[in-house]
Amino acid sequence: MVAEYPDGSSEIFPVTLNLIPEDTLVYDAVYKFKSIRTGSEDQITPFVSNQPDVPFPAGTSFTLTGYYEIDQLRSAGWKFELNPVTGELSVTVPISVIYPDGSRDNTIATMESVGPDDSELFKPDFDLIPIKSGDYIEIGVLAPGLPAGTEFHLDYYALPDRFFDLGGSTSLSGNGKFSLGVPLTWNDDLQLPISITFPDGSHTVENLHVDVTPANFAGNPIDEPKDDDKDHPQPAPKPSGSSFGSS
Structure with missing residues (x-):
């Protein structure tokens, strides 16, 4: 900066500026x-x-x-x-x-x-799965009709340890392919929590119900002899049309 005085003299001195x-x-x-x-x-x-x-x-x-x-x-x-x-x-x-x-x-x-997310627009409809103990089934897609990219996850820890100890097995792939093998000695129904994640990131949890019929009671019941009857054979059934009387 230059300073000029009344007598005509001048002086230059520096000035520091802080530009904001x-x-x-x-x-x-x-x-x-x-x-x-x-x-x-x-x-x-x-x-x-x-x-x-x-x-x-x-x-x-x-x-x-x-x-x-x-x-x-x-x-x-x-x-x-x-x-x-x-x-x-x-x-x-x-x-x-x-x-x-x-x-x-x-x-x-x-x-x-x-608008509404996929979990509100789509409601998975799981059919009741009937199965006999000792049987094995496979299902291609658990819930058809859901948008492409929907992923499935099964909470295996929800199943009792005894189910696997007796030889039971189950699997669920991300695209919904499901398989289930029920132990021969398993007599209880199953309820499997399935977590479903939709393409938009929304998710829901639905229960898959499995109706297990014990093998001995599938169709016509099988009557097994009681312990008391093993040493006492039962009489043969009457032939059709036969009649009996005293002479």
Whole structure:
């Protein structure tokens, strides 16, 4: 810097300047894309894109811009374009950011409202599985009609240890292929919890019911002789049409 005095002399001396950039050059306000369910309420919060862990400076304020678009929406009763098949609804709102030093920035908040998730749209319908003890079955797909990419998981720990100790076996692949082998001496019904994860990430747990019929009671019951009858043979049945009497 040059200083000029009244007598015509001058002097040069250094001046140190600390240049502080405008807040708009330091902070970049953005909104994350967010999904909310139809009929529900949620919040969307801005953050500094180039410094996600740094808060906005104290005194920062936010106001809506795009007044014409907002008035149009309000006059229309906030009715948006709705996909009747998927239930998707999108809204984009312009935002003006005013920093403490008076500088301004513009950004956009985008929100999407989505319809029901897959776990609400699809209800797995497991059929009751009848099986006789000692038998083995395979089922190609436990619950047909679910969207492609649906994954299945069986909680093996829900089965009693005795089932496996007696020689029982079961398996369930991710695509829904199921197999079950019931021990010959197993007489109890089974209830298997199946966890189902849909392509959109939603999931549900449904119970698969297995009706086990003991082998000795499948179809016509088999009458086994009692211990007391083993040494006392029963009389032969009467021939059809025979009659007996005293002479």
